[in-house]
Amino acid sequence: MVARNVRRRVAGIAALAAVGAVMAGCTVNVPDPAAPKPSPSESTLATPSITPGHDAAAVAAKDLPLAAGKTLAPGDPVTVSTRLEEVPGWTVVHSGLQGEVRYRKNDGCTLAARVSVNQGPLTVAEDDAASTKELFRYLDPGLAVDNLKPVSLRWGQDSDKPQHNVEFLALESSAASGGNAAVVMARLFSVPASSVYISVACPDDGSLDKARAEAAAQLVVVPPG
Secondary structure (H helix, E strand, O other), rough: OOOHHHHHHHHHHHHHHEEEEEEEEEEOOOOOOOOOOOOHHOOOOOOOOOOOOHHHHHHHHEEEOHHHHHHHOOOOEEEOOOOOOHHHOOEEEEEEOEEEEEEEOOOOOOOEEEOOOOOHHOOOOOOOOHHHHHHHHHHHHOOOOHHEEEEEEEEOOOOOOOOOEEEEEEEEOOOOOOOOOOEEEEEEEEOOOOOEEEEEEEEEEHHHHHHHHHHHHEEEEEEOO
């Protein structure tokens, strides 16, 4: 029963989230129509703000655990880049449709990635862990956020430099008691007020493990600036 409830929550989160997507170097920002509406001044900025003394390169050159979210600056959102279509078996289903980029694998797995902006109403000031839990609560009000697990993804786009990690929170579901295996990984970056949301679903646990490994090798979370 617990596993079935978790699976339902994973599926519900995947269905409810509607945000903007940034994939393979193409950026599309689509605010969530169901989210609390920001003030007009927040949604009409023509250029990103610049924080005096902020070193974007230094932030990108080291790991970003949840506790380090306050080292980011307001302005540009954190985004995502991936070349999953270059992995045998994966194809692009759609790109930018209702703010989502979705992939399908020939074994039945799917991956969806979204980037949301204007998330100020959900943020807890300079606290990415609390903000991310608020995001999960918004997507599923009945979710026990203490069950979320930390996971790491690649941080920074420069392939010629040492690789670094960015910490997310994840909700996982096993196929042990029937249904699909799935994982939802998300982080609400409190200072730029943007969130990254990635979901992977597969017919069984083994194919999910392989799909997650392939996605992790091809997916990069891109720092602002």
